[in-house]
Amino acid sequence: MSKKGIHDSSNSYQYKALFDNSTIGLYRTTPDGKIILANQAMVNMLGYNSLEELTKRDLEKDGFEPSYPRETFKRLMSEYGFIKGIESAWKRKDGSVLHVRESARAIRDDNNEIIFYEGSVEDITDKKIIENQIQESEEKYHQLYSSMNQGLALHEINLDDTGKPVDYTFLDVNDSFTTLTSLTREMVIGKTVREVIPDIEEFWIQRYGEVVLTGNPTQFEDYSKPLDKHFYVSAYRTKLNQFAVLIENITERKKTEIYIKNLNRVLMAIRSINQLIVKETEKELLIKKACELLVQSGGYKYAFIVLVDSSKQLELFAESNLDSQFTQLIDEIRNGKFPKCYTELWDSTEKISVYNPKTHCNECAIAGFPNEDVTKFLVGKLENDDKIYGFINLAVKSDFIEPEENYKVFDEVVSDISFALHAIELREKREKAEQDLIEAKVKAEEMNRLKSNFLANMSHELRTPMAGIIGFTRIIKDNYKDEDIQELSALILQSGSRLMETLNLILDISRIEAGKMYDEYGEFDIINTTKDVIEKYRQDANEKNLFINTIFKTGSIKFVHDERLLYQSISNLISNAVKFTNTGGITIEICEEEYQDREYAIIKVNDTGIGIPESKLNLIWEEFRQASEGLNRSYEGTGLGLTVTKMFIEKMDGEITVESTIEKGSTFTIKIPIPTHTTIVQKPEPEQEAIERPYILSVEDDFGSRNLVKRILRELYNVELATNGVDALEMIKSKHYSAILMDINLGRGMNGLEVSQEIKKLPEYINTPIIALTAYAMAGDKEKFLANGCSHYISKPFNTEELVGLLGKVVDESL
Template identity: 30%
Template sequence: MENKIKILLLEDDDNDALLIENILTTSDLNVEIIRAKNKESYLELLDKLDFNIVISDYTVPHFEGIKALVELKKRNKNIPFIFCSGTINEEKAIQCLQLGAMDYVLKDKIEKLIPAVKRAIKLVTETLEKEKLEKELIQFKRAVENVHEVIFYTNPDGIILYANKAFEDIYGWKIEEVINKTTPRILKSGLYDKNFYSEFWNNIKSKDHFVIEMINRTKKGDLIEIKNMISSIYDANNKLIGFISIQSNISERKKKERELQRAKEAAEEMNKIKSYFLSNINHELRTPLISILGFSEELMNEITEPELKEYAKYIHEAGQRLNQTLNNILSLVELEKKRIEIKYESINLTELLKDLINQYSKEAEKKGLKFITKFESHKISIHSDYEITKKVLSIILDNSIKFTNEGGILLSVRTEKINSFTHPVINIVDTGIGIQSEKIEHIFEPFRQVSEGLTRTYEGLGIGLTIAKQLLDLIGVEIKIQSQLNKGTMITLIFPTVAKEEEIKSEVEKRKITIVEEPYEKKSTNPEILLVEDNPGNRMLFKKYLSEYFIVDEAIDGLEAIAKAELKSYDLILMDIHLGSGIDGVEAFKRIKSFPKYKNTPVIAITAYGMTDDREKFIDAGFTDYLKKPIMRTELIETIYKYTYKNN
């Protein structure tokens, strides 16, 4: 005990009291002695203060030591009582011990008082520790009994030695019915073969901590799905003495996951049917359209009568409109089937826009609109797909002219500094009908238009911006829309940066300064994962999925991922591919893999957009695996588990 031992000394003789105080305070004992001379002061001090030990003379005027002992035991049975007397016969000594005294010491052998007090101190210490342990055990037992999870303890052979009330609530077995029974024998669902349980026991005995989702059976025979977390327990000599199992009933959660999976599969099937239908419609309409466009063009060239020539012109224009609609349908089908192949190359935006400007300036002129262009430089480079970029710009310019009846269109190209990197930016501004603020969020949904229903003002299927958005997502271009009803619309396209090496290195160094202020130390044996994802909602969802099994650190972009990877050590990295501004996931992956400590670290690519051969493409690039969004919880956990626990 670190604090002083408080001793209450009952002694009427001043010389004896001084002798006792002197021998105790000059020893190696850390004591504080408070003296009582008579019955009144003794009882007052006993009631007023807390003492660890009482030392008493056997005879005190008008009071006896035995009575002092009795009064103490009335108040606290655990405080040691030592007699220190000049004369005490054996019979009285035995009586004192029978009444609860710990020891007695004769004053002519006062030196024996020190070991007697030491024995008392040891008893006090052990008693206090025992009381503390008993109190903690009571609190722990109450806590265990009140949790909703099943908790039970077994010996190394699986014999149940303890189970909490939740075991009874979930499985229907009375606690006394399962004590000394073998698990999982009494809980077996009948759905697994012997190999399953053989592997189950091998995992339990070979790992200090094992987690599994499985199906058990209640006493009534009902099947329930549980998450079973099993930990090994060892004694002071590191000998296995048992297992503790914590189980949660996840039947409802698994039911919802299956419902979501069925809904996902149904949606995918409907998409296949829709795509098949649209493909067939496209084919059936395009065949006669060849004749309509071809013969109408011939008639326009051969007919001389003005009225008939005008009719042929209207037929040809209607055919062109139908052809454009079919092209958009085909693009939508190809996007849904992920059949669009992206061919990245270095492109000069100024050169790409020349043909488009020539075409759409003429279209604007036909409607009496101005078409103004503004370029920051004669050469602004992007790294993208030429045809996809051109198609997207065609869709947006076509819409701008279509929905503008007076005023004009401004097309501007510039560069802008965003998050320390230079990005090419295109603005297309029109003075058209604009969009109501509450409809802007729906503008990229298929078959949605500014005006809808029987009273709609403009023709078309309403899939142009849907196609544009999906194509832009494929090549990593951000699109923003600002609009006011009856005033016009501004569409902004922000292209990925073509970052210079010195820019990347400089920005990574800046990020490293903000990430940590002290040397990094791993604080857990659980696998630690770096989640690289620019979408806050996705980060929150993935972290919720994974935090139960892993330690999850986050990076909002490729630059932060590189900085954190350099400063810390992760067991696995989840790398989103499209990371907004800055560098993409592939570039971040390459740089992280260049660090020697990440040579063998699993890195899993995750992305929402791609083609059927994406897995092969990412594996060829060096990624360990590939997951396509949306990712189901079970699929994500199982994939990570495969790579983080494969050597366990």
């Protein structure tokens, strides 16, 4: 059941019990005259058969008090918010008239708008008849007063020498008077009120004296402390210095009114607490405001809440209107000493306990609590989802609502606050988890940045010397025919290529993980790409006496994507096949298949090698993992080739699978979707013109790289060298260069990008190609250089064909 439902159910139960048992008429109406609630006493008083029949009566349209206009009633309620003891004549259902005394109050919403009237009605027809008869005839008065329900007393006022009323004497009383007041005739006749009731409140004498002296009758309600009763009183002068008093014991009615008032206060406090727990997100403010609401709105004498941690240590404390007597108790709780009521509740399945401070708190720090206005202590355990958050304590006033209803309301308060504390804790845990995730994300991003910087630096530091090593080794191999030099050069090139292959694989992994693998789309033929890869490894296969066979079931398969991805994937598979095959050979099979109305290219690389154990077929796709691992691994390699291959194939929306048998070989199958048709616009071949040898400027701070570039290009171009940005800018002012080779890391001073941007500011160099020739090859480096002054990019180490080919192209285009 929802909280609203719980409140509605509780409210209905409390009002029903009150109405059913009350002997006076109770009602609730809307401002426009609709009767929405009345008890049976009210129904009977007005002569109706049922509440349903009574509620059809429209007070605005029908009216029922010929002597008391409803507009007057509404005006008084609007101005004062209540009426008290108003007497008027009402009509019953059959049209007969009854005299009533009515008290009512206006109930307002949070916007101070009246939402309904709530009141009590007493049938005083007999009293009115008696009053009229007393005024008409003394004899009739004596005949009636002894049998009437109201108490009747005749008094004589006693005046001092100045004529001031100071006492009054009992002349006569009827039986009802003795019943209502518990004062017998023998106790009062002929005696003054001060003799009968020595501690009589002065206001009784003053009011009666005013009636006698002025002759004006009066009606009022008040409480007699000595008699401990509430009375409704009508007083009027009968003769000189004498007056008559009609009394009714309205103690039960007043208790009912107080009950309704306190109950409404508590229910309003619960409503406010429900609103509080929805919007309050801090424990400290929640418990502080809850205590204030329970005292200020709910009518409790005081309230305090203690929150503790799992080890029963005080965490938070809040109070409202707390007596100084509790200072020692709170200090003990702060020091980890629980009062007996807390200890009992902690281990109990019950949520609330009720204590009488005069009998149950003798062992507590508040023993001998002196406040006579407090009759009960309510202690509640704040618990939700099997976690105890602390305790709430309320003090109940002596005139508060009935205990049974009070406990039900308190139970609801305990449940509401417990739920709120649990909700706040869940929110705090969620926010902490979110903050932890944010911090972890920031840390991961920082680690990724550090990793990227590290790889970038390592790439530069490895590629720069490797450019010189591989470049000069090729020059030596091409120019010296000595067998030893040829053999050593080949070994250097083989080792250098292996190192560059490892570096490239690591960089590919870094690019993919960073999401910075920039594709260069174009149309290519899968068959031709595969043939190029095969030729790359044919020499290696021949050296191991392995065959490389091809089965191409189609002459051409056009595909649009980044050719590098497929080239590298097939290269990795054939490289592994050659590496792990000792006898037999490798067969590459390519065909086309149709599946679910879509064409696929199927590429199979089959070898007769050592095979892969079934238990390690999934392991081979992981980074830095191999089927043979540990100190005694049988084959070299980083364990990255298949990881990169799988990433590349999936990037092309394809998939790669493997089948393998130990000592019989493995078959890797690539399956990628191919488009049904493509259109590629071919660029026209530029016309060749006879030109003189162009001038090329190489801006490079590394000695080895400078000399390598000059050696490679000296037969084709006039190559001039600059070791820093300042020299380069001076040289371009004195001569026009057809192309510029620009290293990015130039050491101290300007870097390559800054130099390139300065060059592009010169009108004669706006269209001059600037080729970034650098060891920076991390994800995004190429794009960064091309966006900041460079027109082309080659990563170190480069091969001669790559550099010569690109220069030939850009120089021809610029001429």
